[in-house]
Amino acid sequence: MPVRARNAVAVLAGAAGLAAGAHSLARLGRAGRGRHRLGPGDPAERAETVSVVVPARDEAGRVGGCVAALLGQDAAVAEVVVVDDGSSDATAAEAAAAGAGPVRAAPTGRARAEVRVVAAPPPGPEVAGKAAACAYGAEVAAAGRWLAFVDADVVLAPEALSRLLAACRDSGAVAASPLARQATRTWWEELLLPDLGLAVAERLDLDAVADPASPDAFLSGQCLLVRRDAYDGVGGFAAVAGSLVEDLALAAALKAAGGRLELRLAPGLAAVRMYGRFGDLWEGLAKNLAEVWGAGAGDLARQAARALAGVAPWLALAARPGPPARRVALAGGLLQLTVRAGGRLVAGADPRLALAYPAADLVLLAVYADSVRRRRTGAPVSWKGRTYPADRSGARSPAGATPDRRPRQPQAEP
Secondary structure, eight states: OHHHHHHHHHHHHHHHHHHHHHHHHHHHHTSSSSBBOOOOTSSSOSSSEEEEEEESSOTTTTTTHHHHHHHHSSSEEEEEEOOOOOOSSSSHHHHHHHHSSOOOTTTTTTOOOOOEEEEOOOOOOTOHHHHHHHHHHHOOOOOOEEEEEEEETEEEEEHHHHHHHHHHHHHHHSSEEEEOOEEEOSHHHHHHHHHHHHHHHHHHOOOHHOOTTTTTOOOOEOOOOOEEEHHTTGGGEEEETTSSSHHHHHHHHHHHHOOOOEEEETTEEEOOOOOOSSHHHHHHHHHHHHHHHHHHHHHHHHHHHHHHHHHHHHHHHTTOHHHHHHHHHHHHHHHHHHHHHHHHTTTTTTTGGGGGGGHHHHHHHHHHHHHHHHHHHHHOEHHHHHHHHHHHHSSOOOOSSOOOOOOOOOOOOO
């Protein structure tokens, strides 16, 4: 390639990198404002009672830690109901043992909450498994004024529920979720998941989610706190049991009914390890990303542009442009590297792996493209031994949109 062409490409790549980096910095800076963060030192609400529901399917090795953390909450946890959703492993036994074993007393000295392990009925022909398990757990758990739905792979800090309750009290919200820290053990988890979290944080408008006048709605099913009367008022998870993104569907229903939502960055209050194997990560994200980020050509193009703007400055530098063009390309690459490293640091991840952010972007783009392909072609979605037909409409279900609520029939059981 002639020198002039290499210089022009480098300048364009650098400009794209600078624009993308500035956009990411602005979005992450807005999401990271103090008003959107929640930590152990924030105000607590310990008078409101909470019933906790833990939907669990093949979560042996994880559910015990989740239950123990729930029993150590300083909030008024009245009961913990673990819903064994047809597990083929020792999930039920581990949950029962955690409920019976010694647990650190809550700072308030309250009596230990009762732990019950119940078996979920097999999901019906028009529902998704997790939503049905959550709905059943909410029917069983009747002691608390608030309901908390906590995934079995989540470990909450002792102050988590009381701080979420206080956030709802102070804002008048009927539901809230913390955005958890990603607990990682393998190099690929450490490479990919923090970058996925940054991409999610960039897309979310936390001010709009909290604004009752805005249609934007988002809650995280990893940990979701909701006032029982508001939950019952929209029909709860039973009313959205046909959705594979039941948390977004419930959030949209609560917002449409006039409820206020709170979504807080809370890496010090909640940690989650979603995927133990790379194959599980691919399948899990391929199941959800098209539902959450959208399956339209424009949605995919925006994510592709983000990944391309990340890698383009470094590719341009490899072509050895002239000094002025080289400086522009280097500036674009370094700005994005700085943003990614800073985001990882804030999220409690290793900032050194930000050096590999272009590779992480390209892998996540490939997973997202596969998710879009599956949805647009009607390829079935499989998760934990159950298979569901994908929606081919391509309708978008991000924060601010109404998720698809058509029934999805399980095709196979383990």
